[in-house]
Amino acid sequence: MNTPSIIISGSPHIHSDRTSKKIMYDVVLALIPAFLVSLYIFGIGALIVTSVAVFSCLLFEYLIQKYLLKTEVTISDGSALITGILLAFNLPSGFPIWMIIVGSLVAIGIAKFSFGGLGFNIFNPALVGRVFLLISFPVQMTTWPTSIDNQTTIFDAVTGATPLGIIKEGLMFGETMTEISTKIPSTLDMLLGITGGSLGEMSSLALIFGGLFLILRKVVTWHIPVVMILTIVVITGIFWRIDPQQYANPLIHILSGGAILGAFFMATDLVTSPMTKKGMVIFAVGIGLITVVIRLFGAYPEGVSFAIIIMNAFVPLINKYFKPRRFGAKIKSKII
Amino acid sequence: MLKTFPKGGVHPHENKLTSAKAIKKMPVPKVVYVPISQHIGIPSIIVVERKNKVAIGQVIAKSGGYVSSNIHSPVAGTVTKLDKIIDSSGYKKQCIVIRTDAKNSSNFDEIKFPLKEEILLTPSEILQQITKCGIVGLGGATFPSHVKLILKEDNKIDFLIINGVECEPYLTADHRLMLEKADEIIVGIKILMFALHIKKVVIGIENNKKDAIALFKKLLKNEDRIKIAALKVKYPQGSEKQLVKAILKREVPKNGLPLDVGVIVHNVGTVFAIYEAIQYNKPLIERVVTVTGKKLKNPSNYWVKIGTPIKDLIEEVGGVPEETRKIVNGGPMMGKAIKNTDMPVTKGTSGILVISKEEASRKEVENCIRCGECIFVCPMGLEPFLLMNLCERGMYKRASIEDIMTCIECGSCSYVCPSNRPLLDYIRFGKNIARKLETVKN
Numbered sequence: 001m002n003t004p005s006i007i008i009s010g011s012p013h014i015h016s017d018r019t020s021k022k023i024m025y026d027v028v029l030a031l032i033p034a035f036l037v038s039l040y041i042f043g044i045g046a047l048i049v050t051s052v053a054v055f056s057c058l059l060f061e062y063l064i065q066k067y068l069l070k071t072e073v074t075i076s077d078g079s080a081l082i083t084g085i086l087l088a089f090n091l092p093s094g095f096p097i098w099m100i101i102v103g104s105l106v107a108i109g110i111a112k113f114s115f116g117g118l119g120f121n122i123f124n125p126a127l128v129g130r131v132f133l134l135i136s137f138p139v140q141m142t143t144w145p146t147s148i149d150n151q152t153t154i155f156d157a158v159t160g161a162t163p164l165g166i167i168k169e170g171l172m173f174g175e176t177m178t179e180i181s182t183k184i185p186s187t188l189d190m191l192l193g194i195t196g197g198s199l200g201e202m203s204s205l206a207l208i209f210g211g212l213f214l215i216l217r218k219v220v221t222w223h224i225p226v227v228m229i230l231t232i233v234v235i236t237g238i239f240w241r242i243d244p245q246q247y248a249n250p251l252i253h254i255l256s257g258g259a260i261l262g263a264f265f266m267a268t269d270l271v272t273s274p275m276t277k278k279g280m281v282i283f284a285v286g287i288g289l290i291t292v293v294i295r296l297f298g299a300y301p302e303g304v305s306f307a308i309i310i311m312n313a314f315v316p317l318i319n320k321y322f323k324p325r326r327f328g329a330k331i332k333s334k335i336i
Numbered sequence: 337m338l339k340t341f342p343k344g345g346v347h348p349h350e351n352k353l354t355s356a357k358a359i360k361k362m363p364v365p366k367v368v369y370v371p372i373s374q375h376i377g378i379p380s381i382i383v384v385e386r387k388n389k390v391a392i393g394q395v396i397a398k399s400g401g402y403v404s405s406n407i408h409s410p411v412a413g414t415v416t417k418l419d420k421i422i423d424s425s426g427y428k429k430q431c432i433v434i435r436t437d438a439k440n441s442s443n444f445d446e447i448k449f450p451l452k453e454e455i456l457l458t459p460s461e462i463l464q465q466i467t468k469c470g471i472v473g474l475g476g477a478t479f480p481s482h483v484k485l486i487l488k489e490d491n492k493i494d495f496l497i498i499n500g501v502e503c504e505p506y507l508t509a510d511h512r513l514m515l516e517k518a519d520e521i522i523v524g525i526k527i528l529m530f531a532l533h534i535k536k537v538v539i540g541i542e543n544n545k546k547d548a549i550a551l552f553k554k555l556l557k558n559e560d561r562i563k564i565a566a567l568k569v570k571y572p573q574g575s576e577k578q579l580v581k582a583i584l585k586r587e588v589p590k591n592g593l594p595l596d597v598g599v600i601v602h603n604v605g606t607v608f609a610i611y612e613a614i615q616y617n618k619p620l621i622e623r624v625v626t627v628t629g630k631k632l633k634n635p636s637n638y639w640v641k642i643g644t645p646i647k648d649l650i651e652e653v654g655g656v657p658e659e660t661r662k663i664v665n666g667g668p669m670m671g672k673a674i675k676n677t678d679m680p681v682t683k684g685t686s687g688i689l690v691i692s693k694e695e696a697s698r699k700e701v702e703n704c705i706r707c708g709e710c711i712f713v714c715p716m717g718l719e720p721f722l723l724m725n726l727c728e729r730g731m732y733k734r735a736s737i738e739d740i741m742t743c744i745e746c747g748s749c750s751y752v753c754p755s756n757r758p759l760l761d762y763i764r765f766g767k768n769i770a771r772k773l774e775t776v777k778n
Contacts, residue, residue: 006663008426008673009698010761012747013664013691014348014505018754020705077702119703119755275708275719326717326739327343327577328590 023270024078026219030210031085031265037193037203038093042145045093046199052097054084056104064113079118083107086126089200089261090305091133092144099137103129123312124272127305134305144196162197163190163256167248168301176245190255201261204254211264223280224273225263231288232259239296247296259291262304272312279315279322286311338543340568341578344715346748347570348505348669350544353628355508359516359637362625362652364436368411368643370396371423371431374682375478377403382432388415389437393619396432399467405480406470408619410641413437423679424665424672431680434643451519452615455527462531462614469613470620470683474605475499475510475574476666478684481606484595485531493598496528497583498539500548500604501567501574504667507687509624510604512637514541514548517608518555524611525562528602537562538583539604542569571669572746576601578715590742605686625649625681629690631657640681647677649688661696664689669747702755710749710759716742720749720759727766736770743767 038046061080065073087107091100107129115121134141144162161169163184170180185195193203201207214220232253239247253259258266267273267287274283287307294303373379380397390396390409397407417433457465467482487493498521502510514521525537541549543566556562565583567573577588579601586597594601602610605623612618621642628635633654640649646665650656656663656677664671665685681688710720718739726735740763749759 005661007661007696008675010758010764011671012669012751012760013662013671013673013689014668014695014751015699015756016346016348016752018709018752020702020754023705023707023754117703119705270705270707275706275711323719324711324714324717326590326742327715328587328592328742329717
């Protein structure tokens with residue numbers, strides 16, 4: 001025995017340099033382009049909403065871990081940071097600060113820690129926070145400062161509706177799509193973010209850019225975003241072909257509302273999405289389907305949040321029934 | 337497009353520090369420790385006694401059954417003790433201690449072994465000779481080779497695959513052997529073709545050994561029965577099931593063997609040992625071992641006598657570096673960390689890896705974030721995160737239903753887990769218990 005200090009452990013003896021922390025901070029990086037766009041459009045309002053959401057999410061996580069659960073504090077792992085940013089991205093700029101704090105408490109306290117903390121939550125915490133706020137404070141949650149004008153008058157009451165809201169309202173009053181289309185921003189404006197809506201869902205282009213970064217960094221795979229968007233395109237496309245005066249075209253459905261933000265950043269949340277590629281496809285189709293049903297036939301103009309939360313509930317079931325194919329399964333063995 | 341297996345796998349840093357280093361002869365040690373269970377299956381039965389004089393290559397422990405193997409004295413000398421020694425499994429195992437008689441031990445080394453191409457034995461004699469010479473799979477699994485060669489009537493074998501993949505990082509023993517003994521390996525392949533009546537052979541080599549691929553292609557230019565498959569570098573391609581899938585697109589059934597899809601797989605090292613056994617009646621008493629590690633002074637490849645203490649090898653490359661934290665028998669992905677360096681090199685030792693402190697320390701275990709990475713990399717289509725959860729909770733029957741027994745313990749899941757979860761540790765543990773439950777049931 002010439003080396004008293006050696007240790008033994010099971011193989012493997014090396015590890016890849018992938019860490020949960022790196023994954024989390026990649027997501028944060030991917031959200032930066034969209035944040036910059038919202039900063040440009042909404043000015044300081046976007047900054048305030050985002051910082052309050054992030055700060056309160058981190059604070060609640062710290063307080064719960066330190067004083068309630070008395071466990072190790074893990075606020076630096078980046079997960080609460082993401083929850084804060086995503087929650088802010090789902091709120092209108094100029095949203096009352098105390099409501100943001102309430103939303104953060106619901107997101108971190110109820111959606112995350114009452115289920116056991118990171119990795120154990122069934123529902124996407126940021127979306128639970130958002131839906132809680134939407135149901136509790138529907139007026140404030142749908143008071144959208146109009147984009148460009150608002151740059152100078154931050155907390156002004158100048159408000160407009162989202163394209164999806166305008167369409168839903170217009171159709172309710174019996175207007176045709178041709179009439180409505182004059183009131184909503186052009187497709188290009190929607191792509192760039194010159195439109196109304198929540199903080200982070202403005203520029204589809206910036207979101208897609210961030211989403212591609214996540215796919216390239218192998219944080220998420222293409223399955224959920226691509227399938228979810230395709231599902232929305234196909235179903236809204238069918239309705240649009242049937243009656244273009246009663247149904248908006250698929251491009252509007254994709255570029256407005258939370259479809260892109262949801263597809264790349266919310267539905268792909270590692271913890272609350274299925275773990276196999278087959279499962280991801282089923283999950284994404286479900287989200288697309290429910291989104292369209294809510295948008296076209298529901299009371300709310302927008303349905304991505306609800307759709308994702310509903311499908312989150314199915315994830316354990318999907319994981320159970322859509323398993324990876326076992327190597328050599330169903331091939332008859334001569335020996336056994 | 338290079339061939340590879342379709343599902344799972346990882347690509348760790350290759351770190352093949354010794355691929356350009358020719359295999360050197362390790363000096364004959366003063367004392368050898370020869371364990372009697374160096375192979376999978378029944379331990380061999382000791383046939384020598386204390387104070388017996390043994391000749392080099394003499395049988396000192398005979399095969400204990402069908403799945404077992406003869407063990408020969410790697411040196412000439414005197415049996416000093418029948419002792420127990422801790423081997424890389426961590427348990428004390430019976431072993432034969434032989435003090436080397438320096439004068440007579442180089443017998444085999446002095447004989448030159450010129451290439452001998454003509455095969456003089458009949459297929460059944462070849463089989464007998466392989467059994468007699470104690471040849472086992474040298475790729476790591478140490479499965480007695482003769483068992484793979486005895487075919488039942490309904491086995492229709494049409495392909496022989498030669499495994500020159502060496503997908504483990506750091507190890508270069510097979511690589512060097514292919515470069516230095518290519519002609520002999522080819523004769524070995526022909527012996528196997530003759531014994532098994534197989535007409536089609538593929539040698540699978542990963543593309544990080546381009547020189548070996550080129551060499552075999554050159555030597556086999558006029559031989560259309562033997563093909564070379566250059567494979568994309570991906571771990572664990574050296575696993576039989578993955579290799580058969582990569583090369584022939586045939587999928588070995590769950591709980592089955594390559595035999596079930598008409599394939600026999602042998603490692604290049606084994607093929608060379610078979611060559612020597614058949615052509616020169618030389619038993620398996622030495623093998624190539626890569627002694628490697630980033631902090632070692634002079635990592636190298638050696639011809640090592642079975643039974644040589646691992647500490648002798650490490651001394652030979654310049655001693656244990658100061659900041660060493662782990663010493664591994666085998667490669668970094670599947671090798672076994674050893675408790676001390678007194679234990680010997682056995683038939684299954686393909687490398688000795690010395691790992692420094694920073695590489696050896698495991699990072700803190702965090703919560704599973706359900707990223708599914710372990711599922712994506714599992715070459716067997718299992719769900720490692722689920723198996724670990726089940727084993728943590730003692731649900732071994734459920735784990736059995738989730739196919740825990742088909743895990744090949746390649747370690748890709750633990751390697752890749754961003755939360756540093758000890759997936760394979762739990763799976764290995766669960767497999768042991770599930771296996772016991774299965775035996776109790778039967």
